[in-house]
Amino acid sequence: MNAERRVPWPTVARMAFGSLRANRMRSLLTTLGVVIGVGTVVAMASIIQGFNRTVAQSITSFGSHVIYIRKFKPGVFVAGFPDSVRHRHAFSVDDADAIRRNCPDVREITVIGFVDAVTLNAGGHTTRGVQLLGSDEKVQEVNRYDPWMGRFFTGEEVRHRAQVLVLGRDIREALFTGGDPVGKTVHIDGVPFRVVGELEPKGRSLFFNPDQLITIPYTTLTKYFPPSPDAPFFVPRRGEYYLNAVAVSPERTPAAVDEITELMRRRRHVPARGSDNFSVFTEDLLADLYNQLTGATYAVMILISSIALLVGGIGVMNIMLVAVTERTREIGLRKALGAPRITILAQFLVEAATLTGLGGLIGIALGAAVAHAVRALSGLPAYTPWWSVCAAFGFSVAVGLFFGLYPAVRASRLDAVEALRWE
Numbered sequence: 257m258n259a260e261r262r263v264p265w266p267t268v269a270r271m272a273f274g275s276l277r278a279n280r281m282r283s284l285l286t287t288l289g290v291v292i293g294v295g296t297v298v299a300m301a302s303i304i305q306g307f308n309r310t311v312a313q314s315i316t317s318f319g320s321h322v323i324y325i326r327k328f329k330p331g332v333f334v335a336g337f338p339d340s341v342r343h344r345h346a347f348s349v350d351d352a353d354a355i356r357r358n359c360p361d362v363r364e365i366t367v368i369g370f371v372d373a374v375t376l377n378a379g380g381h382t383t384r385g386v387q388l389l390g391s392d393e394k395v396q397e398v399n400r401y402d403p404w405m406g407r408f409f410t411g412e413e414v415r416h417r418a419q420v421l422v423l424g425r426d427i428r429e430a431l432f433t434g435g436d437p438v439g440k441t442v443h444i445d446g447v448p449f450r451v452v453g454e455l456e457p458k459g460r461s462l463f464f465n466p467d468q469l470i471t472i473p474y475t476t477l478t479k480y481f482p483p484s485p486d487a488p489f490f491v492p493r494r495g496e497y498y499l500n501a502v503a504v505s506p507e508r509t510p511a512a513v514d515e516i517t518e519l520m521r522r523r524r525h526v527p528a529r530g531s532d533n534f535s536v537f538t539e540d541l542l543a544d545l546y547n548q549l550t551g552a553t554y555a556v557m558i559l560i561s562s563i564a565l566l567v568g569g570i571g572v573m574n575i576m577l578v579a580v581t582e583r584t585r586e587i588g589l590r591k592a593l594g595a596p597r598i599t600i601l602a603q604f605l606v607e608a609a610t611l612t613g614l615g616g617l618i619g620i621a622l623g624a625a626v627a628h629a630v631r632a633l634s635g636l637p638a639y640t641p642w643w644s645v646c647a648a649f650g651f652s653v654a655v656g657l658f659f660g661l662y663p664a665v666r667a668s669r670l671d672a673v674e675a676l677r678w679e
Contacts, residue, residue: 286575287615289568290655293561294616294648298623300557301644303630304550306637321506322399322539323362323513325355325499325520327490329535330545342489344533346496351523355501358519361512365501366394369474369492371481376470377443378431386427388444388470390477390497398502401471406438406453414473419480421449424467425457444470447480509538565651568615569659572608576663580604601668608660609653616652620645 327344352365369390376383392414395401401408401422409420421442428437437451449472458466474497482494492498503512517536524533590600624640631638 282575283611283614286571286611287568287618289564289566289571290612290615290652291568291619291622293564293568294619294652295623295626296557296561296564297648297651298620298640298644299626299630300553300623302624302627302638302640304553305641305644306627306631306639307546307550309639310637321503321509323501323503323509323516324535324537325501325516326535326537327492327498329537329541346492347499347534348496351520352497352499354523355499355516355519359512359515361503361508361515362501363504364394364397365499366398367392367474368395368498368500369477371477371483372491374445374470374481376427376431377446378437378440379433381431381433383427383430386468386470388472388477388481390472390474390481392474395471395500398500402456403453404456405436406451408453409473414475417475417479418473419447419449419476420452420472422453422455422471423451424455424465424469426465426467427470428454442470444472445481513538565655568612569655572611572656573659573663575611576604576608576660577666579607580663580667597668601664604664604667605657605660608664609656611660612652612656613649616649619652620648623648 325347327346328341349367352367355362355365367390371388371390373385374388376386391401393408393411396403396408403422404425406422408422409418412418413420421444423431423437423442431437431442432440437454440451442449442451455466455469455471478494483491487493501512501516503509513536517532520534520536521532526532591597624645627638627640
């Protein structure tokens with residue numbers, strides 16, 4: 257019994273590969289569905305994983321435990337903006353001072369204002385559509401705004417509305433063609449500012465490129481670039497700002513969030529059972545929102561690849577059934593010479609698994625090539641994780657075994673005498 261069930265795997269593999277080589281074109285066409293399915297999985301996984309790494313790096317570069325104090329939380333736009341959200345007020349400098357005084361788990365807090373698009377002129381060069389950020393000197397500690405060249409503006413310059421700025425690397429390269437910008441003058445919408453420093457390069461994140469920012473004192477921003485009356489509702493009104501904070505330690509971040517929330521509820525006179533008319537959150541909420549978006553993308557990816565693999569599997573089953581019919585006399589001869597059923601079953605399963613495994617390898621190469629071509633042409637991040645390669649190859653082989661099982665069983669059950677009579 258054991259001898260009958262023993263499979264001569266080298267012989268089975270040699271015969272299976274020989275059969276596939278004899279029908280190269282048919283074998284290649286049979287794998288197309290598997291190639292498309294696996295290629296889709298690998299390409300999408302590479303792009304999504306690239307974004308995941310970029311998000312993680314951007315969170316780390318700006319401080320991995322920043323507390324954001326905003327009018328509404330990210331993701332509320334999914335259900336639309338009701339008027340109650342549109343008409344919310346942002347925050348004041350007094351709010352920041354109150355948090356600094358009354359929240360013991362908050363180490364520091366900074367004021368944030370912004371203008372979406374300004375025009376810069378310096379040294380005969382012009383750059384348009386630049387985001388202008390207004391803040392104070394505390395942003396260095398909260399968001400890791402570390403100078404790479406020169407210095408950051410001081411608290412004294414913030415109080416006196418000084419016309420000084422700190423720029424990002426990309427802005428410096430665009431305006432000064434790589435030269436030292438410190439001490440030079442940049443006109444922002446015609447208003448002259450003196451460059452006092454350049455921020456440490458951080459690289460592009462998922463949502464924006466911090467190297468393309470200009471940062472000035474928030475008091476100067478309010479003086480020269482107040483929000484227009486028709487500014488979008490998410491832009492703070494004149495005299496209002498967004499706030500960023502950081503806890504005394506990462507472990508105390510939840511406590512700091514609770515303290516800020518309770519204080520702001522009191523300052524905004526929110527009833528005990530009333531809902532917050534503001535939002536306090538950390539980067540964990542941003543990561544969760546991003547994971548929800550990528551999770552939906554993964555679901556669509558799996559659906560598309562599953563359909564392609566199903567089509568490929570049906571194609572494999574069809575070809576293997578044709579192969580059983582074409583090789584009926586061969587199967588009958590082998591059984592007449594004493595070949596056990598398990599050997600014939602193993603040969604057809606190896607052929608099916610080899611077909612889909614080969615398609616899986618081609619799909620992996622194609623998917624990785626597409627992902628990295630996207631990165632090269634568009635600048636979008638792409639990273640091919642090993643788990644996606646292993647999973648795609650293993651799943652493609654499993655498809656071959658599953659859809660090749662019925663033809664293999666059918667071949668192994670052929671009667672030797674009847675098979676030899678087959679014409």
